[in-house]
Amino acid sequence: xxxxxxxxxxxxxxxxxxxxxxxxxxxxxxxxxxxxxxxxxxxxxxxxxxxxxxxxxxxxxxxxxxxxxxxxxxxxxxxxxxxxxxxxxxxxxxxxxxxxxxxxxxxxxxxxxxx
Amino acid sequence: xxxxxxxxxxxxxxxxxxxxxxxxxxxxxxxxxxxxxxxxxxxxxxxxxxxxxxxxxxxxxxxxxxxxxxxxxxxxxxxxxxxxxxxxxxxxxxxxxxxxxxxxxxxxxxxx
Numbered sequence: 001x002x003x004x005x006x007x008x009x010x011x012x013x014x015x016x017x018x019x020x021x022x023x024x025x026x027x028x029x030x031x032x033x034x035x036x037x038x039x040x041x042x043x044x045x046x047x048x049x050x051x052x053x054x055x056x057x058x059x060x061x062x063x064x065x066x067x068x069x070x071x072x073x074x075x076x077x078x079x080x081x082x083x084x085x086x087x088x089x090x091x092x093x094x095x096x097x098x099x100x101x102x103x104x105x106x107x108x109x110x111x112x113x114x115x
Numbered sequence: 116x117x118x119x120x121x122x123x124x125x126x127x128x129x130x131x132x133x134x135x136x137x138x139x140x141x142x143x144x145x146x147x148x149x150x151x152x153x154x155x156x157x158x159x160x161x162x163x164x165x166x167x168x169x170x171x172x173x174x175x176x177x178x179x180x181x182x183x184x185x186x187x188x189x190x191x192x193x194x195x196x197x198x199x200x201x202x203x204x205x206x207x208x209x210x211x212x213x214x215x216x217x218x219x220x221x222x223x224x225x226x227x
Contacts, residue, residue, distance in 0.1 A: 004157075033213055045158075045205060045218035052213075091157055099212030100165055102148050102173055105157035 002027045002096050006106035013082055014114050020067075021077045021109050023092030031098045034068070034075045039089040039108075048090070051075065079111075087113045118142075121206050121219035128196055129227050136191045136222050138206030146209045147189040148216060149173075149181065151202040158205060164189055196226045 003026045013019045025034065036048040051059045051068050058066050063080045079086055089110050093103040119140040128134050138147065145166050150158040150173075160173030162181040170181050178200060180192045189208075193200055203223050207216040 035215060043203065043221050045207075045221075047215045050215055093158075095212070097212060099209070099214065100146060100163075101171070101212075102150075102160040102163045103158070103216065104174075105150075105159070107155060107157040 002029075002094050002104040004092050004094055004104050004106040006090075006092055006109050008109045009107070010110040010112070012112040012114060015082060015084060017082055018078065018080050019082055019111065021079075021090050021092075021111065023075045023077070023106055025073050025075060025092070025094045025104075027073075027094060027096070029096060029098075033095040033099055034066075035093045035095070035103065036064070036066070036075075036077045037091045037093060037105075038086075039091065040085075040087070045091075049077065082113050084113050084115060087111060119206060119208055119217055119219045121204075121222050123222060124220065125223050125225075127225045127227065130196055130198060132196050134193045134196055134224070136193075136204055136206075136224070138189045138191070138219060140187055140189075140206075140208045140217075142208065142210065142217075143186055144208035144210045144217075145186070146212060146216075147183065148207045149179075149189070149191045150205045150207065151175065151200075152205060152221070153202050161191065161204075193224075198226050200224065201226045 034051040092106040148163045149161040164170045164183045206219040
């Protein structure tokens, strides 16, 4: 069974600062994918970024980037120039069965951006 | 508007009652999923489906039933609701397993 661990239940930073959210995972699969999802107070689940495990290059999406350390099974999310709209719950997730068998989520990190 | 829709958005019911949560997607995605979200647990997979008439159990399937007679619909039924099933339920879909899942807006279910 896969496990995903987010060790920071809550984080708070000032607007414009850079923040890193931690995530570690455990899987016995060779073909898997990793995701970060954002859940604002509206309850929507919004994809932030996706990483293919077989790719060594770290994924980036505008202000969001990951540090993927495959051997250490670590997948942290870095948010640069944080904005008030980044305030949300952030969930790290890993896929199984190449993604066909659903996602395993961490318990989430509540990120608060202070003005 | 195309996408994935869940209904109802909110539901209150009593223990022992049967309740069905609906999920409909307009993308013709093959894969569909049901998750529940509880404080302190993140999202947990209840059931998933790779195609019409193919369903599989996830991490927490007890007390739930699913069906998928049509590609676009994936209803979740609680046959005899219990208080422990009070939760927020999310439906999701994806075209291929290696692509990101698209989530509905969720159903908040309260069982009294």
